[in-house]
Amino acid sequence: MNAPITRRVWVTGASDGLGLALAERLLEQGALVTASARPSEQLQALAGQYGPRLLVQDYDLSDAAQASAAARQVKDHWGALDCLIVNAGTCDYLAPDTPASALFEAIVSSNLQASANCLASALALLKQGSSPQVLAVLSRYSALQIHEPSQPARPDNSLPALFASQRAALGAQAIDLTVVAPLSLKAPVVPVQAIPEQWTAQSAAEVILKHLPDRAPDLVLEALGVNSLWPLPR
Template identity: 55%
Template sequence: MNHLRSFWVTGASNGLGLALVRRLLEQGHRVAASGRGSTQLDELAAQHRSHLLLLAGHLHDEHQAASAAQQLRDAWRALDGLIINTGTTDYLSAEVANDAVFETIVTDNQLAAEHCLAGALPLLAQGHMPQVMMIFNRYSALQLHSPTRVAAGWNNLPQWSREQREALKERGIDLTVVAPQSLKAPLTTAKAVPQSWTAQSAASELLSRLVLREPELILETMDTASLWPMAR
């Protein structure tokens, strides 16, 4: 990335999302960050002031997501990049039973991704060489409902993301899907070996690949919690 750009990063309160925000700011870009409030984000906001915009609201709620997009529209009017970081959920209620946690992660992220992308599209249309990166892990990439069937947009979030590619391309927006290797439909015959990623090393690697605008990237980690700490 050779010039300063404007990014919206979701799931930014900790782990990989926070590391992405920090690295983008270090590179001099403007960043809008969505996520549960955190001391780290507040400290970054104090340090970077006009370069970091904290967006309030729960993105899985349609009205709150629309409000966040409007806040961004009022502040910047355009967006060059959207990074949807899934993997856990910042909004996991204590009332959710343990055996429903993973389904909640998938469904919350599905709604958040849909609402966030819808709100960002008008801004991306005004951006410079706009692009979207959607990041998943083994939890958010789970296939809900009819797990023996081929993955489709209605039961698998990475596949839903891929189904947006053609419509995004028509708008001049590139899409990169970052996910673990699918066991049902592997993207490559090479074995994807999990690595000891830290949030910082993964963020640096993903941002270095962003400029290449690759359609698919495989991300396998030995410790999911190091990139996506659970909220409970």
């Protein structure tokens, strides 16, 4: 078993797929984990296995009041936070009756709101943590731009722009930010085209956490089987 990368970690979107795999791997490494997610049998099984080292939350983080309540619960349990992992891949915070025609716009808008709320709610906890950092994981779905995509990306219409806008403010508080996302054609973070790979949730979680201590500003994740990492609702 590897030594824990961080001691107190909050993982959002952890009901299944990559979010669940990140939570499980962190628990295997000895971390104290808060998992915010829709109720799921897999997450409850982890709770049964790891007991007091896993705090399971059922909050709608796209609602500011519920995100604040989630952060208060984290503080009550762990006192502070060393790492916030925002798994903004698909739809943990979508209304169950979202029509198929509105699905992708709803994925972007709900993840935008949830990510902004989590950053705001977790800031004080991170400032009290040890070598704090934020890891944001975006999918090809959630990295899309909504509302006039031909126009410049802004924090209110683009998840990559939201995190970019927060980088300096987090850095001023000695909080590192790593964004894991598919390669953007508008603003590529590496000079070569990344080749999509057939990731599983477990293999992607393993690689992401392996690179977490490097605190790189950006990492590229191109996936062939996106649904295996961020399952869409059936």
